[in-house]
Amino acid sequence: MTEDTTEGIDQHxxxxxxxxxxxxxxxxxxxxxxxxxSALGMTLAACGIPGAQGSKLGLSAARAEIAxxxxxxxxxxxxNFGNWPLYIDVGANKSDHPSLDLFTKETxxxxxxxxxxxxxDTFFAKIQPQLAAQQSTGxxxxxxxxxxxxxxxxELDYLTPLDQDRMSNFYQYSxxxxxxPSYDRGNVYTMAWQSGMTGIGYDPKxxxxxxxxxxxxxxxxxxxxxxxxxxxxxxxTSALFAIGVNPETSTLPDxxxxxxxxxxxxxxxxxxxxxxxxxxxxxxDIWASMAYSGDIFQANLSGATLxxxxxxxxxxxxxxxxxxxxxxxxxxxxxxxxxxxxxPKVAAILAEGxxxxxxxxxxxxxxxxxxxxxxxxxxQTLEYLATSPLIFPxxxxxxxxxxxxxLTKVEQIVWNNLFEPVYxx
Amino acid sequence: MTAAATSAPPGRRxxxxxRLGKATPYWLILPGWLWLAIFFVVPIAIMLxxxxxxxxxxxxxxxxxHWRNYTDAWTAYHVQFVRSLAYGAIATLLCIVxxxxxxxxxxxxxxxxxxxxxxxxLLPFFVSFVIxxxxxxxxxxxxxxxxxxxxxxxWVDQNFHIxxxxxxxxxxxxxxxxxxxxxxxxxxxxxxxxxxxxxxADLYANxxxxxxxxxxxxxxxxxxxxxxxxxxPVASDYVNASILGGSTGTxxxxxxxxxxxxxxxxxxxxxxxxxxxxAILLVGVFLYARLLGxxxxxxxxxx
Numbered sequence: 247m248t249e250d251t252t253e254g255i256d257q258h259x260x261x262x263x264x265x266x267x268x269x270x271x272x273x274x275x276x277x278x279x280x281x282x283x284s285a286l287g288m289t290l291a292a293c294g295i296p297g298a299q300g301s302k303l304g305l306s307a308a309r310a311e312i313a314x315x316x317x318x319x320x321x322x323x324x325x326n327f328g329n330w331p332l333y334i335d336v337g338a339n340k341s342d343h344p345s346l347d348l349f350t351k352e353t354x355x356x357x358x359x360x361x362x363x364x365x366x367d368t369f370f371a372k373i374q375p376q377l378a379a380q381q382s383t384g385x386x387x388x389x390x391x392x393x394x395x396x397x398x399x400x401e402l403d404y405l406t407p408l409d410q411d412r413m414s415n416f417y418q419y420s421x422x423x424x425x426x427p428s429y430d431r432g433n434v435y436t437m438a439w440q441s442g443m444t445g446i447g448y449d450p451k452x453x454x455x456x457x458x459x460x461x462x463x464x465x466x467x468x469x470x471x472x473x474x475x476x477x478x479x480x481x482x483t484s485a486l487f488a489i490g491v492n493p494e495t496s497t498l499p500d501x502x503x504x505x506x507x508x509x510x511x512x513x514x515x516x517x518x519x520x521x522x523x524x525x526x527x528x529x530x531d532i533w534a535s536m537a538y539s540g541d542i543f544q545a546n547l548s549g550a551t552l553x554x555x556x557x558x559x560x561x562x563x564x565x566x567x568x569x570x571x572x573x574x575x576x577x578x579x580x581x582x583x584x585x586x587x588x589x590p591k592v593a594a595i596l597a598e599g600x601x602x603x604x605x606x607x608x609x610x611x612x613x614x615x616x617x618x619x620x621x622x623x624x625x626q627t628l629e630y631l632a633t634s635p636l637i638f639p640x641x642x643x644x645x646x647x648x649x650x651x652x653l654t655k656v657e658q659i660v661w662n663n664l665f666e667p668v669y670x671x
Numbered sequence: 672m673t674a675a676a677t678s679a680p681p682g683r684r685x686x687x688x689x690r691l692g693k694a695t696p697y698w699l700i701l702p703g704w705l706w707l708a709i710f711f712v713v714p715i716a717i718m719l720x721x722x723x724x725x726x727x728x729x730x731x732x733x734x735x736x737h738w739r740n741y742t743d744a745w746t747a748y749h750v751q752f753v754r755s756l757a758y759g760a761i762a763t764l765l766c767i768v769x770x771x772x773x774x775x776x777x778x779x780x781x782x783x784x785x786x787x788x789x790x791x792x793l794l795p796f797f798v799s800f801v802i803x804x805x806x807x808x809x810x811x812x813x814x815x816x817x818x819x820x821x822x823x824x825x826w827v828d829q830n831f832h833i834x835x836x837x838x839x840x841x842x843x844x845x846x847x848x849x850x851x852x853x854x855x856x857x858x859x860x861x862x863x864x865x866x867x868x869x870x871x872a873d874l875y876a877n878x879x880x881x882x883x884x885x886x887x888x889x890x891x892x893x894x895x896x897x898x899x900x901x902x903x904p905v906a907s908d909y910v911n912a913s914i915l916g917g918s919t920g921t922x923x924x925x926x927x928x929x930x931x932x933x934x935x936x937x938x939x940x941x942x943x944x945x946x947x948x949x950a951i952l953l954v955g956v957f958l959y960a961r962l963l964g965x966x967x968x969x970x971x972x973x974x
Contacts, residue, residue, distance in 0.1 A: 371933055
């Protein structure tokens, strides 16, 4: 590292970026990596499953490899985009996506849009054997939430470093929330798709009073009517807020206290939910629950009267990120698309369709303009959108939002052992 | 016949017989053995090997014969193991209690409609397992058609709910696996010669006696096969526990295996848990087979 830094690196490169760049990203040497067990023979299994971390290249070598990679790839006119269901704008016909049509019109690149990602963990398990075998996953862009699985993808060299020269819109329009984020310093591998908050969603009619604090989810009056998440990121993070700790900087004693808080809450909790909590909340099986901001917004658009709060102790914020898996067939087309969505007018189209926090603050003006032009129910919806704190949180609200704790390997095990028994008892 | 057989050219017959005699059956069974080797022995061997490794996904897993993976897994998750077996036992018993009369009725009273009735038993399989389980979420929801009626009639208090209780999980398991109980019982009942019932009546057995002494013993192979077909998958199921359960104290061991594999990427522990579960189920099945007599079992399996 020291030798490399004396070679005349630009001073503004952060240490994380440096570290990111010095890992070998386009290594051709590893023929066999960690494997989906399916890829392994018996003999291999008998002696072990090899790890996936290659040796570190020097910085200049890594940079040269990256530059060479982008120099040798060209636009192909095709793009395979793997995303989550219901996570893009839809046209009059449900299978139309106006933003994608616009992209094809402007660039000539045809998009094969696939709603294949149901969860970070299962999707990781799906693409991992192919990546381990140095094969294409079939996707040029995938969308992964910051947290364990994005960290793993980066750590295991499964992502292609982005071409920083093809990110002009990103550097001009992206909001501070998603530029140079803690989980990917220098945006070496990722550009944000959308962000969201994990706070509390509740039905004011059933609860009967305002909910303002995570500790309202410890209210015995709500016994059996409280929903929590069955996951080891949002659930612990929320509990850390509840005990008054910023999760990003939390320590082991804090985690223990948070786990105690959750254990104490167990008898009141109806269920540790997956994505189905929103259904249970709308139907009235539960009255108050941990919730994603966009889900509550969308449920309300389709007739529910739920409320979303950022509790006074704070709430978690997460970002889903576009990234290019290794061995993608159309990386240049992927870069083109990823930068394309950072134009405010495109970001506005997406925000109107998705209802999460857009990475482009300037999109607000376009939504307001659209609201002026629209009539009837559309107008109402767009106005709600343009002013909603769930889409454009205020500065005061932003200050209460914090990201997940980035965990080391050893910490991760301690963390899992503390929090998994809460939702799997 | 004998004359014809002996008059056949002796040379030709002698040449064919030895080949048929020794090697042929083994060649014929080879596909079966290959199937077992590739899809059973190899995965099991790999799983056994992985279960004693240590490491993590980034650095790789190394074979260190770390048998403590087993004891650690048992210490951490014995509650879920015991719960899974208990849920399995209860659901299997319920399957017998509900499934036996159904099978009996179809076999002896089904008449011309037997095949349509059997088709009805199988009909749910035309819809995905997960969707069928999910639909119970709607039927049993707090404000759904059943629970809200019970509340209206004042039979239960306002906070009553069925979902997320063990009864919902066990109910879901019973519902999902009951066809596997009905079908083998039906097969064994259907083969009972009705003249046996007439004979027992001639010998002054009343209908209850005839059932207890004649019909039920003859149907035991079917019940045995049914128990195998339900108990094993029920005890290792994780779908019902995650859709209808999910509350404190309803986690089954299958959910733990899923978390260890997908969330923690801890393949050795996941493999060790799977192996413990498999061992428990195998031992249970063998003991059970001993208790009921293996011949009956083979007969039932042969059916």
